[in-house]
Amino acid sequence: MSHHCTDDQRSVRDGKPAQLAGAVAIVATLDTKASEASYLAGIIETCGRKTVLIDTGTSNLVVGDKPTGGNGARVASPAALLKEIAASTRKKVGSLLQSGAISAIVGIAGGKGSAVFGEVVSDLPYGFPKLLVSSARPALLAELAFHNDIILYPTLVDLLGINVFTARVLENAGRAIAAMQHAPAQHARKRKTVAITAFGVTTPAANHCVARLADAGVDAIVFPANGAGGRKMEQLIAAGEFDAVIDLTTTELADEILGGAASAGSDRLKAAAAHLVPQVVAPGAVDMVNFGPPSSVPDQFRGRQLYSHTPYTTLMRTTASENATIGWLTAERLSQAEGPAIVFWPAKGVSDYDREGGIFRDVDADKAWLDAVKRNVRPGIKVCELNCHINDPEFAEAAVTWILKQLRQGGSFDADV
Structure with a gap:
């Protein structure tokens, strides 16, 4: 089966394919995926990209006290062995990135290899092309998506050599990753950037914040408060990507406490x-x-x-007791802030479903959150009560006005506010 790229796919210029900067790293267990790795490398190279093959196989490694081969790991269990391989490979990939040798990465894996790949790419920058061709169970792939911006390509058939099905998958994956490359920003950001959290039921508030910030010459990046979004936002705040945060939608804390599907983990509401x-x-x-x-x-x-919000999403209304716990956790984490922080409270409801006549309207349950925050947040952090709904324009206006004041005080930016 041919896997030649077309001229358009190869970005031909003057009869020759344009070489994109940096090679594509191929991560695979060569003891079980050598034929697939070789086939994928051929596709990528035909498309005008170089490749770097990185072996995460275990055939040369042993568990226990005997001497080891490969990367020299000596561990006590298969799980620890995989962790050691992932750490070693992550270091190798990091070195290749720092030297400019690679500008994209692709993995070929089953279940164990997919878990290793997730660890390997965990330190790579947001936006660095990361593609995983995997036969792993969907739940594992979903978990990987919670932690990183990996492009997932489920094979749905097992990866046991090259056949009419795996060839199709690998050809598509090879052409896709060959067309991608990481281009680090060459200059510092010229405009201030604010992170915002949103859910479908708080989208009007987020939209108003985005528009108001744009009028002031400030960029806004909105994260869905679905677990993965909050987790990534916290990581990017810690990496210095944002000048301020409008954390409109802290629903992920409810899922963290009650075991919901949208928990962002225990680091939520900590980075700022x-x-x-x-x-x-x-x-x-x-x-x-x-x-x-x-x-x-x-x-x-x-x-x-x-x-039933959708056929795939079921929402459960929180109780007063649960909201008190969420409010306590909010106050505990926010109290660690040494920088500027404020709480805004919408007295007429916290979501589209929690407004007058709404299916989740419960004034007492909502107020339990407010009371818990006021009791437990440290002195110096103001709690501002607004007589409006969270999606009313005045709520977003209040939040943006406060943020713009902090940005003005923190340094100049291209805005007349």
Whole structure:
């Protein structure tokens, strides 16, 4: 089967394919995926890119006290062995990136190899092309998507050599990754940038914030508060990518506490506090916990108030007791902030479903969040109560006005506000 790229795919100039800067790293276990790795390398190289093959196989390694080959790992269990291989490979990939030798990476793997690939690319920059061709179970691939911006290509058939099905997958993957490359920013950002969290039920508030910031000459990046979005936002705040945060939608804390599907983990609401980044915090969508289809709702919640947001998403209304716990956790994490921080409270509801006449409207449950925050947040962090709904324009106006004031005080930027 031919795997030659077309002229357009090869970016031909003067009869020769244009060579993109940096090679494509191919990560695979060569003891089981050598034929697939070789086939993929051929496709990528035909498209005008160089390749670097990185072996994460275990055939030369042993578990226990005997001498080891490969990368010299000597570990006590298969899981520890995979962790050691991942750490060694991550270091190697990092060195290749720093030297400019690679500008994209692709993995070919089953279940174990996919887990290793996730660890290998965990330190690579946001936007660095990361593609994984995998026969792993969908749940594992979904977990990888929670932690990184990996492009996932499920094969749906097993990777056991080259055949009519795997060839199609590898050809598509090879052409795709050959067309991608990482281009680091050459200059510092000229405009201030603010991170915002949103959910479908808080989108009007986020949209108003984005528009108001744009009018002031400030860029806004919106993260979906679906677990993966909040996790990535925290990572990018810690990496210095943002000048301020409007954390409208802290619903991921509800999922963290109650075992919902949209938890962002225990690092949520910590990065801005630790890095002196000005932050507005609001209780957007803390009236709900996210589960999958109705059948996925845990048995202990079967008698609760549930709503089918979509066929694949079931929302559960939080109680006053649960909102008090969410408010306490919010206050505890926000209290660590040494930089500017403020809480804005919308008295008329925290989501589209929590407004007058809405299916989740519960004034007492909402107020439990507010009371817990006021009792537990450290002195010096103001809690501002607004007599409006979170999606009313005045709520977004208040949040943006405060953020713009912090940005003005923190340094000049291209805006007349």
